[in-house]
Structures are given as structure tokens and as C-alpha cells.
Amino acid sequence: MSEGAGTRAETAYGELKRRVLNNAFPAGAYVLEQELADLLQMSRTPIREALVRLSNEGLVEIRPRHGMRVIPISAADMAEIYTILTALEAEVAAEVARRGLTPAERAALRGAVAAMDAALEAEDLDAWAAADADFHAHLVAASANRRLRSAILQYWEQAHRVRMVTLRLRPKPVQSTQEHHALVDALEANDPAQAAKLHRAHRERAATLLAEILKTLGSPAL
Amino acid sequence: MSEGAGTRAETAYGELKRRVLNNAFPAGAYVLEQELADLLQMSRTPIREALVRLSNEGLVEIRPRHGMRVIPISAADMAEIYTILTALEAEVAAEVARRGLTPAERAALRGAVAAMDAALEAEDLDAWAAADADFHAHLVAASANRRLRSAILQYWEQAHRVRMVTLRLRPKPVQSTQEHHALVDALEANDPAQAAKLHRAHRERAATLLAEILKTLGSPAL
């Protein structure tokens, strides 16, 4: 069993982040530092450090006498996030296309697309979402730009909760598979412009879709 | 006199950040938490919180028994940062061109370009750098995307120290002015694609230039 992290602050960070991403906190509710300290069985000090980090990452909000809460994401927020994700991932696509795919990368990407196909056929939305995440993770991992990778991850995480909630409210993602295949083709063909363009279109379509769903949901902001 | 911030942690954050950006810490040297605490006349607790934030922002590095140091930026780091800045700012340029400039924005941008011209004529590099920063700040401020604004600011800050150091090592920035005028033209003409393209070219040229200077410097990493 891998414990987790050496320091308590890191444990707190990891554990709280996990819970935030899995929507384990009551939506919109404030949680006090002491409650978190009790929950994770440590003093407020490491909890505080973890909260500072999480709030820096835009995942939680600290309100001085009310505690912390998961940042609610509105349709407008989602649009902001997707704009950034789109720009950054398109950059990755271009970079990767420029230098070409290694066989391992190619395999990983094609594998992820295959998994998406399979999940779609099996009507397993969770598996599809996982495969989709996998695809994008592999793509991002192929960038040599460490800062770029970590920035993308950060915005991906901000959007994660919402993606999960809306997963079952959207039409079956059939077109997505096509788009992913085309993107890998462009990457293999060493065509940066095309790769960036395809990826951008892919993301923009997803963003539009999400925006509509969120608008439909009213906007109680997740 | 504006004191600064209410809480000491915020004061520490602001003050330390200011010093980091102004290169007030000996290059490459580690500084202990206690020394910072003495420096700012507070206990280690708020200092720690500030350091956690700064390290999250990629400005400093915390090494457990050695203290904190300003993160050294190599030529490769600079390339990473500029890639991200380029992608994000091009996005802003496109967004702003899409919706058009308000008269105030137009005035601010043209004003900044004029200031760059003047500074160039007066051979005042500091003024030129300030005007350049102004231009980009005004451009970024014109985006409605809060997350995008803050992400750009973050990477801008990471590059700030290096920009200042290299300012006097580069050829006179004559071409820059032209490029800025052209960009404003595209923004006014509501031409998103052209605005993005121009801005991207502008930044990529700057990045190439910087890379060469840094390579020339050897790479002791700033």
C-alpha cells in the first residue's frame, strides 16, 4: 500500500483534492478548517497549507469566517476554462505534430480511441469518459513543455466535476471518436497546423455542447 | 500611505513577490524561512503561507532544509513560458478583435505604442520596457476572461526578471513598434484571425531573440 505523501500537508493536499474532484463535499456548502482537521486527523496547520494551495489552483475558495468551499462553476466559468484549455491543448497538438509521434505514443493514442469506440458500443459512459480522459492525458504527456502540461492539467481539473455531472445529460458522443482519429492522423502526418485546427474544433464543439447543457440546467452553478 | 494588505500573510506575499520580481534576492541563493521572518518582522507562519503561494505560482522553490530560492530560469524555461504566453495572448487578441475595441481601450493601446515610440527615440530602454508592459497589460485587461487574464499575468511574472536582465543585451527594439501598430489595426478592424496571427508572430520573434541572448550568455540560468 502506498501511504500517500511524506508530510501531512501533502497528505491533506492530496486527500482534499481527491475529495473536491470527486464531489465529496456538499455542493455550495462551507466547511470549516477545524472540521477538515478532524476529518483528516491532523491539526489545522497542514490543512491550512493544503487549502492555500487548492485555492491557488482555483479549486476551492476560502472565505475568512466561513471556511472553505468548492468553487461553483457556472456556464460562463466553463466557457472561460474551455477557452484556455483549447488554446493550450491546440498548442500541444501543434508541438507534437511538429516533432512526430513515437511508436509508444501512437499506440497509446490509438488505444485510447479504440477504448472510446468500445465503450460507446457497450453504452458505458463512464468507460467512455475514462478513455477520453486517457486520450487527452496521453496527448498532453507527449509535450516536452512541463509548464504547459501542468497548466493544462490544472484547468482540466477545474472542469472535471462539471464534466462528470454533465456526462449523462449529453447526447451520445459519437462524433468525438471520428475527431480523435483525425487528430491522430494529423499528428502522424506531421501536420502541426492541421493538428491544432482539428483539436481546436474538437474542443470548441465540446464547449458549445457543455454550454448548452449548463444553460438548460438553469444556472445554479455546480 | 497604502499599508498593503490586512493580513500579515498577504503582506508577506506581496512583499516577497515584489522582491522576487525585482531581483532583490541573491541569485541562486537559498534563504531560510526564519531570515524572511526577521526581514519582514513577523513569525514564520505567515511567511510559510506566502512561500507556499509563491511556489505554486512558479516563482520560488522550497527545498525542505535549505530554505527558499528564486527559481532560476534557463533558456529552455524561457521557451516554455513564451510558448504559453504566446498561445494565451493570441487568444486574447482574437477575442478582443472579435468584439472590437472600446474608445478607451483603443486610446490606451495607441497611447502605449506612442510611448514606446517616444522612449525609443529618447533611447530610454526602461521607459520602453514600461510602455511595452503597459501595452500588453491593456490588451490583456480587455479580455473578459478572468482566468485567462490571471494565467497570462502569472507567466508574464515568471518571465519578468529575465526580461529585465536581458533588456540591455538586445538590439534596439525598432520592429516591435510596427508590430504593435499593426496589431491594434487588426483589433480595430475586427479581424480575429489576423490579430491572433500578428500577435503570435510578435511573440515568437521576441522569444527567438531572447533565446539567442540567453544562449549567448552561456546558460548559468538566471
Next chain:
DNA sequence: GTATAAATTAATGTATGCGTAAAGCCCCTC
């Protein structure tokens, strides 16, 4: 009943103290 002021509560921001364990040092061996 509403509004204002006073009193109370309680969550945070910060200082402090201490145990831990890493880093450095000393001394010894080869």
C-alpha cells in the same frame, strides 16, 4: 414587529514551542 446597539460566540490569523530528521562536522580508518 423592526431597528439599533450591546454582548456573546467562535473561526481565524499568528506566535510559539518542540520533536524529528536531515545536513553538516568530526574524527577515525585506510
Next chain:
DNA sequence: GAGGGGCTTTACGCATACATTAATTTATAC
């Protein structure tokens, strides 16, 4: 002089205590 084992120092990680002050409640006046 290089290597290594044990000792010392000390910076940090964390728990804890407490003052501060915002939030809330109660009291009071109208």
C-alpha cells in the same frame, strides 16, 4: 586524501495557545 560512521546542530513540520474580530445573538428602544 578519500571514505565512512557516529555525533551535533538546526531548519522545518506540526500541534497548540491565544488575541483578534467578524458573525451572531440578545437586549433594548421605538
